[in-house]
Amino acid sequence: MIHTEKLTKTFQVKKETVEAVKGVDIDVAPGELVAFLGPNGAGKSTTLRMLTTLLRPTSGSATVAGVDVAADPAGVRARIGYIGQGNGGGHSFRVIDELVMQGRFYGMNTSDATARAQELLHSLDLADLAKRTVIKLSGGQRRRMDVALGLMHSPRLLFLDEPSTGMDPQNRANLWDHIMRLRQEHGTTIVLTTHYMDEADSMSERVIVIDHGRIIADDTAARLKANLAGDLLAVEVAAESAPGVRGLLGRAAAGGEVQENRLDGVVTFRLRLPEGARIAPSLLKDMNDAGAPAQSIELKPPTLDDVFLELTGRNLREGANQ
Amino acid sequence: MFLGLFGPLLGASVGAPAFGGQSTLQWFLPGVVVMIALFGTSMTGSNLQYELMTGSYERILATPLSRSSLMIGRALKEWAPLVLQGLLIALVCIPFGFVFHPLHVLLGLVILGIFGIGLGALSYSLALVSQNKEWIFWGVQQTLLFPLMILSGIMLPIEAGPAWMKTASLFNPLTYLVNAERELFAGTIGGHTLWGLVAAAVTAAVGLAVGIRTISRDIR
């Protein structure tokens, strides 16, 4: 559905050159649900804009829905849907009019467009707002309207740039219901960007991690976590047992860092443990055998945040441009 | 609002001496219609600036809608209500001695519309180029629009001005447009109309060419 080769975009700002995207290779098969995950300024939107023909690549090539973006941008546009990072509705228009107009842009006739608009307004919980002007909508309502705009013509391939930003948890869940249904019922291929790692984690099968304009990882969330970041294990032992435990944990961490905290005669060790859930039971037994039993343990599965930290040494949340 | 300000002046001007054998009104009105249409279409881009910020422009760009119809649509959208206003003024003037020739006026409006497409597309390009720097848009729009209007004889006959002004007016497409409208509003069709049509068509072609070039540059 998507194939890119060394796709690059540089911007000229005053005298400075900003390399927003530095040669990305992406392949997306029909029916896939892919999330681009990366901090602000990573180049997610720029990549999406090249794929949707809104920006011309500086170099490299991209084929989207079987059409080359440089050779036939209009052909690409006719085959895809795009929900940008901003709000799509024109402020002075009524919600229903914008939706119908959007349908008309894609060549639908007015009655089909009206019917489709009603259907979407209903399923996105906007039915009561059909006649309201866009400027009077709340942030979350506008975002849902954006989604409705993008779905008007039922595209086979849909791009969403930070779709859930500005939505409350309930509407986020609603949006995801909608996206999942779209996939199930129509086999729509979906490419979205997000800087919410939990969203990328729970919703998409495949995560492409982007940082500083490069793809630094591309796999299922589960494999990324298993391969790149272990479970986080915290063990509490009595202070007198600490010396024996230290060696045991050091060996288990296999070179990884073991943190140590002492408080009121209790020492807490923290370490990353690849496949921690499998290893922890025998580790506890070894500690018992060594006469240094654990007083409590906590085992946390890794998040994509941990993966990002492992890959870049930075936190996803704070790790913007530098 | 325009009408309210305009009304009182009308009464006063009815008795005034005529320009070039026509009644003042017959001479002045086409200029007014052109002028308000100009104001409207030259501001096509100002609405765009807002949409560039919110993202609704990007949304429309991502649809298969062709770039030229996008620009034509926008220019005409600004143009239409203002031309209706102009027509309303014309109708109001009938009791004061204005003679209304519907078919000629209709042709005049078509020419004005073609010109408006060109001007609207230029305004549109200007907005794209001056993105995030709104003052540039207004600065350029104002500094171009007023000299162009004065040099077209819209408000006062250019024949009264110095020679250099007359020469300059020859290079101003608006001059031809205004002359064409005057001829048509007077109920005649002749050389001026033809020249007006040519000027309008050239403006539209140049405007659309510039506009399409600008639109396909990068947007943020």
Ligand SMILES: Nc1ncnc2c1ncn2[C@@H]1O[C@H](COP(=O)(O)OP(=O)(O)O)[C@@H](O)[C@H]1O
């Ligand atoms: N039109 C533009 N002109 C100049 N720089 C830009 C433009 N668009 C994006 N950038 C820069 O490119 C980089 C990537 O931006 P973007 O793709 O928007 O990141 P993301 O969507 O991942 O937050 C940033 O440094 C941004 O400032």
Ligand SMILES: [Mg+2]
């Ligand atoms: Mg972005």
